[in-house]
Amino acid sequence: MLKTLAGAAAVAGLPLAAAAEDLRIDLIERQVVPPPILSNMIAPPADLGLAAARLGVADIATTGRFMGDSFDLRETLVAPGDPFLPAAEARLAEGARLLVVKAPAADLLALADLPAARDAVIFNIALPDDSLRGSDCRGNLLHTTPSLAMRADALTQFALKKQWTDLVLIQGPHPEDVAFADALRRSVAKFGMSLGADKPWTFDADMRRVAAEEIPAFTQDLPDHDLLLVADERGDYGRYIAYNTWLPRPVAGSEGIMPRGWSGVVENWGAAQLQGRFREVAQREMEPVDFGAWAALAAIGEAVTRTRSADPKVLRDFMLSGDFRLAGFLGTPLSFRPWDGQMRQPVPLVTDRAVVGTAPLDGFLHEHSELDTLGQDLSDTTCTAFGDA
Amino acid sequence: MIRRILWASAAALAPALALPAAADEIWVTNELDDTVSVIDVATAQVKATFPTGQRPRGIAFSRDHSVLYICASDSNAVQVMDPETGQILHDLPSGADPEQFVVSPDDRLLYIANEDDAITTVVDTQTRKVVAQIDVGIEPEGMGISPDGRLQITTSETTNMAHWIDTGTHQVVANTLVDSRPRHAEFTPDGRELWVSSEVGGTVTVFDVATRAELAKIRFALPNIRPERLQPVGMKFSPDASRIFVALGPADHVAVIDTASREVIHYILVGRRVWHMALSPDGTKLFTTNGVSGDVTIIDVASLTAERSVKVGRFPWGAAARPTP
Numbered sequence: 001m002l003k004t005l006a007g008a009a010a011v012a013g014l015p016l017a018a019a020a021e022d023l024r025i026d027l028i029e030r031q032v033v034p035p036p037i038l039s040n041m042i043a044p045p046a047d048l049g050l051a052a053a054r055l056g057v058a059d060i061a062t063t064g065r066f067m068g069d070s071f072d073l074r075e076t077l078v079a080p081g082d083p084f085l086p087a088a089e090a091r092l093a094e095g096a097r098l099l100v101v102k103a104p105a106a107d108l109l110a111l112a113d114l115p116a117a118r119d120a121v122i123f124n125i126a127l128p129d130d131s132l133r134g135s136d137c138r139g140n141l142l143h144t145t146p147s148l149a150m151r152a153d154a155l156t157q158f159a160l161k162k163q164w165t166d167l168v169l170i171q172g173p174h175p176e177d178v179a180f181a182d183a184l185r186r187s188v189a190k191f192g193m194s195l196g197a198d199k200p201w202t203f204d205a206d207m208r209r210v211a212a213e214e215i216p217a218f219t220q221d222l223p224d225h226d227l228l229l230v231a232d233e234r235g236d237y238g239r240y241i242a243y244n245t246w247l248p249r250p251v252a253g254s255e256g257i258m259p260r261g262w263s264g265v266v267e268n269w270g271a272a273q274l275q276g277r278f279r280e281v282a283q284r285e286m287e288p289v290d291f292g293a294w295a296a297l298a299a300i301g302e303a304v305t306r307t308r309s310a311d312p313k314v315l316r317d318f319m320l321s322g323d324f325r326l327a328g329f330l331g332t333p334l335s336f337r338p339w340d341g342q343m344r345q346p347v348p349l350v351t352d353r354a355v356v357g358t359a360p361l362d363g364f365l366h367e368h369s370e371l372d373t374l375g376q377d378l379s380d381t382t383c384t385a386f387g388d389a
Numbered sequence: 390m391i392r393r394i395l396w397a398s399a400a401a402l403a404p405a406l407a408l409p410a411a412a413d414e415i416w417v418t419n420e421l422d423d424t425v426s427v428i429d430v431a432t433a434q435v436k437a438t439f440p441t442g443q444r445p446r447g448i449a450f451s452r453d454h455s456v457l458y459i460c461a462s463d464s465n466a467v468q469v470m471d472p473e474t475g476q477i478l479h480d481l482p483s484g485a486d487p488e489q490f491v492v493s494p495d496d497r498l499l500y501i502a503n504e505d506d507a508i509t510t511v512v513d514t515q516t517r518k519v520v521a522q523i524d525v526g527i528e529p530e531g532m533g534i535s536p537d538g539r540l541q542i543t544t545s546e547t548t549n550m551a552h553w554i555d556t557g558t559h560q561v562v563a564n565t566l567v568d569s570r571p572r573h574a575e576f577t578p579d580g581r582e583l584w585v586s587s588e589v590g591g592t593v594t595v596f597d598v599a600t601r602a603e604l605a606k607i608r609f610a611l612p613n614i615r616p617e618r619l620q621p622v623g624m625k626f627s628p629d630a631s632r633i634f635v636a637l638g639p640a641d642h643v644a645v646i647d648t649a650s651r652e653v654i655h656y657i658l659v660g661r662r663v664w665h666m667a668l669s670p671d672g673t674k675l676f677t678t679n680g681v682s683g684d685v686t687i688i689d690v691a692s693l694t695a696e697r698s699v700k701v702g703r704f705p706w707g708a709a710a711r712p713t714p
Contacts, residue, residue, distance in 0.1 A: 062507060062527050063548040066564040270546065270570075273528055276505060305549065305566065327547065327570040327589040331639065332617040370615055 020068035021310040025300060026096040027053045027293070028076045028111070030084045030103035035174075037236040038207055049102045049125055050075065051282035052290035056297025059277075063305055071301065078103075085110050092116035097312040100296045102126045102289065105136070112138040121312045121319075123299075125292030130183060133340040133376055137383035142319065142341040144299065145292035146261045148180050150375035152187035154259035154347035154359030155229075155252055157373070160191050161361050164226030168197040169253075170219075170241070171231045177201075177254075181231035184253065196223040201232070207240040215244035222246070229253045256351065259359065262291030263350040271329040295328055295343060299336075302326050320386075331358060332371065340383040344371040414711045415667050415676045416472070417685060418445035418459060419702025425459065425470075426685075426701040428676065430669045433687055433699055439475030442468050447489035447532075448707035451514070452496040457709070458514075460487040460501070467501060467512065472711055482519050484510035488530055489707075493556070494538040500554075502529035502543055509543045509552070511559060521559035525552045533574030533583065535598065544571035544585055551585050553601065563601055568592045572622045573665075577648065578630045586621035586635060593621055593635060595651060605651045614640050623665035627690060628672030634688075636663040636677060643677055645693055655693050659686035664705070670712035678705035 027050060034044050045051070057073040064071055074096070078087045084107040091099070097120045101108055105127055112122055122141045124132060128148045132141070146154075159167060167188060171181035181198075188195055199222065205214065219228070219241075228245060230253040232238030238255035250256055264275065264285030274294070278286040286294075303315040303324070318324055320341070325333035330346040337344060349357045360370040372378070413430040423445060427437040442461025445468075449458050456478065457470040466480040467487055484503035487510075491500050498520065501510045509529055511521040526548025533542040534556075541554040544567070551574060553563040568590020575584045582604065583596040593607040609619040620638035626648070627633070635644040639662050645655040660679025667676050668690070675688040684698045685705060 059527055059547055063550070066526060066548065066550055066552075067566075270528070273504060302549075302569070325569050325589055325591075327549075333569065333589045333591075369617070371617075 020070075021064075021304055021308070022070045022072070023098065023300070023304060023310050024072050024074060024096060025057065025098045025100060025297065026074045026076060026091050027100045028078070028088055028091060028103065029101070030078050030107050031080050032104065033080050035234055037234055039235075039239065045282075045284055045287070047282065048287060049289045049293040050077075051284075052278060052286060052292075052294040053100055053125075053297055055278055055281050056294040056301075058281075059294075060297055060301025060304075063301055067305060069304055071304075073297075085114075089114060089116065092120065097121065098300055098315075099123065100125055100293060102293070105129055105132060108132070108141070109136060109138065112141045119312055121300075121316045123292075123296035125296055126289045129179065130376070133342050134382040137340050137385045139341075139385040139387075140316075142296075142299075142316075142336060142343065144295040144343045144345075145288055146259075146345055146347050147342060147375045148183035149187065150342075150345075150347055151259040151261075152180070152183035153190070153374045154349060155184070155257070156187040156191045156193070157359050157361045157364050158257065158259075158349050158357055159227055159252070160193065161357075161363065162226075164250075165193050166223075166225045167193060167195050167227055167229055168199070168222045168225045169195050169229040169231065170199050170201050172201045172233070172236060172238075172254075174234055174236075176233035177231045180233050180254065184229055184231065195229075196225055197221075201237055203237065207237055211240035211244045215241055216246045219244075220246040225249060227252055228256075230255050257349050257356050258351070259347045259349050261288030261345065261347065262286055263288070263348055263355075265350050265352070265354055266329070266348050268355070269329050269331040274329050295326070295334065295345075298328070299324075299326055299334075299343075335369075335371075337372070337378075339378045339381045339386050340376060341386065342375060344369060346371065347374060412713045413670045414472075415669065415685070416448060416450075416457060416709050416711060417676075417678055417701050417705045418448045418707040419683075420444055420446055420680070420704040420706040422702035422704070423461075424702050425457075425475075426705070427475075428685060428699055428701070430674065433697055435699060435701060437475060438702065439470065441470075441477070442466055442480075446706045447487065447502075448709045449490065449492050450709050450711055452492060452494070454711050454714070457711075458490065458492070458499060460490060460707075462486050462488055462504070467499060469514075473714070479517070481512050481514065481517055482510075483512065484508055484519070484522065489532045491532040491534045491541065493534060494536065498556075500532055500534065500541050500543070502532050504528050504530065507545070507548075509541070509554065523552075523554055523559055523561060525561065526550050526564075531572050531574040531585065533576050535576050536578060536580040540576075540598070542574040542576075542583060542585075544574050546570045546572065546588075549587075549590075551583070551596070565596065565601055565603075567594045568606075573624050575624045575626065575633070578626060584624055584633060586624055588620040588622055588638060591616065591619050591621065593624070593646070607646060607651055607653065609635075609637060609640075609644055609653060609656075611640060611642060611656055614642075622663075625666040625668060625675065628668065634666055634675055636666060638662055638664070641679075643675075643688065657688055657693060657695050659688070659695055660684045660698055665707050667708035667710045670710050676708055676710075678708050680704045680706060 442464030447460035486505035526545025528546035531544035568587035570589035661681035
């Protein structure tokens with residue numbers, strides 16, 4: 001009914017006042033102190049995610065101006081030592097129901113489980129954990145950043161396409177390294193390959209000084225391989241491995257050829273325009289978490305524009321429907337998987353300077369959407385919070 | 390006379406390659422080479438390549454074909470070229486990042502989409518001054534103008550709208566929502582219908598111009614090509630307007646739609662990532678720019694078959710036709 005009204009108003013050239021919506025969107029961030037890494041030259045940007053959410057709301061507000069809709073982004077930044085949940089509860093009590101969240105998994109799930117959040121739509125813009133799309137999934141939680149399984153599958157497709165089928169893996173000691181390495185192991189098996197070696201990284205020496213001596217020795221006992229996979233999600237030791245290995249082999253994973261949700265080197269499919277707009281406001285390159293934030297805002301804007309509704313339930317249902325097609329500058333329309341809330345998104349495989357490929361790669365077929373060759377497909381999902389999707 | 394005989398015999402020898410017997414030209418912008426390629430329609434050869442400003446995309450001749458306008462996007466200028474010499478005569482003030490434009494029927498004004506600024510800039514080509522700047526949606530791109538020159542349409546890629554601009558007042562009089570990432574707007578020659586392509590939506594929407602009501606939405610389907618790759622971009626009506634050709638971008642095909650029934654009647658395989666098209670001045674051949682393969686496919690309009698391809702520069706984008714001077 002609203003849709004009909006909106007159509008009629010558009011036809012008449014009216015500013016759609018009859019169906020105008022005022023939407024409140026909340027960005028809630030739990031700030032964390034970044035863990036120490038070997039290089040002290042590189043710090044994560046303080047406005048990671050936030051800068052892109054601001055760009056995203058400006059983008060959708062422009063469309064809203066023509067439709068008569070307005071979008072208001074409220075920012076709640078919870079300092080590292082402060083309690084997260086009370087801050088989030090306060091926003092919900094004010095009526096916030098569209099939440100764009102950058103927070104550790106425990107905080108994110110606690111928020112999703114609040115009674116007041118039952119009818120909210122929460123966007124996870126930062127966490128790649130497979131469990132959040134699996135056994136720990138929530139029906140009110142959507143994910144606009146690729147899962148570890150999607151990133152791992154993107155890389156494995158690339159290795160298979162190149163016929164680089166002899167693989168070895170080095171895994172760092174941190175939980176996120178273990179999780180990415182596990183995802184790589186599952187993916188390698190999923191695509192019918194196996195690891196020739198699987199070796200933990202155990203050094204605590206300062207690799208900035210001794211990489212040239214230590215890394216050749218550390219990699220000397222690896223069987224010959226086509227590609228060396230590295231799980232080093234904090235960006236700690238991996239950067240010292242390339243060019244220091246015993247055998248001259250390419251590196252991939254957390255270093256070298258990296259499957260990422262986004263990168264400053266992505267430029268095709270109009271991405272150069274998004275990158276340009278982002279650089280102008282943020283004075284830096286757009287990162288995967290930024291893309292997750294921008295995509296969450298873009299998804300909200302698209303859903304409001306198409307449904308002419310501000311009701312979170314209507315927006316959620318539309319986003320999870322087959323009619324939702326989001327332009328995301330990755331060459332293929334983005335949508336959401338109705339079985340776990342994960343955004344279907346191509347995964348660029350990038351180096352520091354160029355896009356090497358974009359998964360799903362040609363030849364990896366799927367009966368419904370080639371994007372579902374990445375990550376958990378409907379047939380193997382362990383998520384039950386989305387009903388009989 | 391000699392030329393006629395020559396072409397008659399060429400046609401007799403190779404009927405499949407029969408080409409119009411005139412020095413008509415197709416001009417193509419090479420987005421990543423900062424050049425334009427000039428294709429001789431008769432010989433299907435590149436006869437000249439001229440340097441342009443940075444990242445040339447939109448290209449159009451003045452209606453009398455005396456000058457060529459080129460959107461040099463990264464030079465933030467519309468360049469005016471003498472097609473006889475390939476010399477840049479001067480730049481027009483275009484606003485930032487011009488991508489596409491359309492020439493008014495009276496040959497006086499250019500309507501320019503400023504992709505980075507969400508503005509349509511109107512420039513007087515004679516005084517070389519900006520006449521108006523009109524706020525539109527984010528990433529304006531598709532530019533159409535009604536045959537009577539009274540309505541200009543700007544489509545905005547990220548706002549997903551067709552903005553209807555009254556050229557008398559330079560005001561937006563209506564905004565109509567279309568599917569995701571609208572790329573191109575084309576009026577039927579009788580001015581009654583407006584066709585808008587939506588790249589990510591994968592559709593072409595047909596509007597009734599008088600009422601701005603949506604008349605139809607056309608979808609595409611090809612076996613063995615995933616639906617997400619069917620991304621309509623450029624559109625071109627056949628000379629009699631009975632058909633419209635729609636470039637399907639990364640699907641590497643041009644769709645042929647029957648204008649009256651709005652049914653897709655044929656798909657033609659062309660080069661990779663097809664962007665835009667131009668008709669030879671005699672209306673018998675269609676030239677498509679294929680960005681990724683860096684070539685131009687020549688399609689016979691009568692038989693709807695691709696006849697040959699011509700290598701041009703890197704990332705050919707826009708195309709415009711120039712009849713024999």
